[in-house]
């Protein structure tokens with residue numbers, strides 16, 4: 001007797017292909033997206049979901065924002081790639097406009113966030129040798145426990161997450177890890193060979209950890225006193241996520257170097273950048289660093305449109321207003337033991353880390369149940385989930401997602 005399997009769903013067909021032919025370095029929710037617009041995605045079976053992850057902030061302006069898609073289309077019809085062997089007419093304006101938005105003089109264009117971080121580390125070391133006089137090959141950089149900066153070998157080498165590190169050594173030396181949120185620990189870790197302090201102004205992957213008030217200002221003072229660069233990785237926190245262009249600026253602090261990525265590509269293509277003054281980025285000479293794709297005209301045209309959206313201010317104002325609404329709604333879910341299941345909510349702007357009672361469910365389970373109710377979010381570290389909707393989300397959509405979370409937790413509490 002032969003058993004005949006029933007017809008497979010389109011989702012199952014896609015998942016099987018991915019399981020067979022794509023490296024197993026992700027464990028995605030069982031949702032296969034076919035189309036998207038604004039804060040919404042549609043899967044291969046026609047189901048619609050509110051996207052409350054927004055590509056880990058790569059989709060800050062939502063899916064296929066009309067101004068960004070139009071900029072990409074215009075550039076697609078002109079020239080898309082030149083390499084940096086030649087100039088292109090988008091590179092200069094992009095660098096000038098982004099530098100002005102951030103309040104610095106120069107931009108080093110790259111592609112992914114990890115590349116921006118790697119480039120920032122190289123620049124900081126070179127600055128240390130050439131401008132600070134650190135003896136050759138002795139440069140050290142202070143980094144934070146729980147930080148996330150990407151997946152390259154140097155970066156995972158100073159990660160404190162065993163899953164990210166294990167099996168990938170030997171690692172690049174020269175990093176000193178200190179607890180996040182403790183400026184005194186930064187001061188203690190600095191030696192005469194220290195060239196930079198690298199931090200996220202809010203730790204995203206760690207669960208949207210907001211440091212104590214005054215922390216960034218205190219680190220700024222420590223860096224000034226020791227003559228080391230303060231390098232802010234704003235790949236996830238920057239470009240509108242907190243309702244401000246930069247989370248560091250929102251705290252009243254100006255870092256020496258900003259690392260940007262994700263939203264800089266408008267949700268269309270990878271675009272990242274190191275942004276700093278000439279005194280820092282000026283250490284690079286031809287041949288010492290580069291990227292075939294970095295600064296390509298398509299990336300620059302989209303990046304310019306992103307800068308225009310942020311400079312206009314409207315999207316930031318909406319993010320601040322709707323962020324306050326999101327946090328007010330989430331706070332209603334905390335502090336109701338036995339009813340709510342939410343232990344703590346952190347974050348700012350349209351960015352929230354939500355700790356669920358681990359006795360109730362894992363973050364993964366909550367995200368699966370949320371997806372079943374039409375809301376996409378992502379867990380991190382056990383029982384924490386993250387809400388980071390596109391900045392174009394409406395108050396009604398925020399209400400719907402929070403209602404779905406409340407319903408999921410109520411149902412889980414009944415089990």
Ligand code: PLP
Nearest residue numbers: 112113114148149150233235236
């Ligand atoms: N830096 C931070 C703060 C991030 O959150 C991320 C990605 O999540 C990265 C760097 C790496 O970016 P990418 O995945 O584009 O390499």
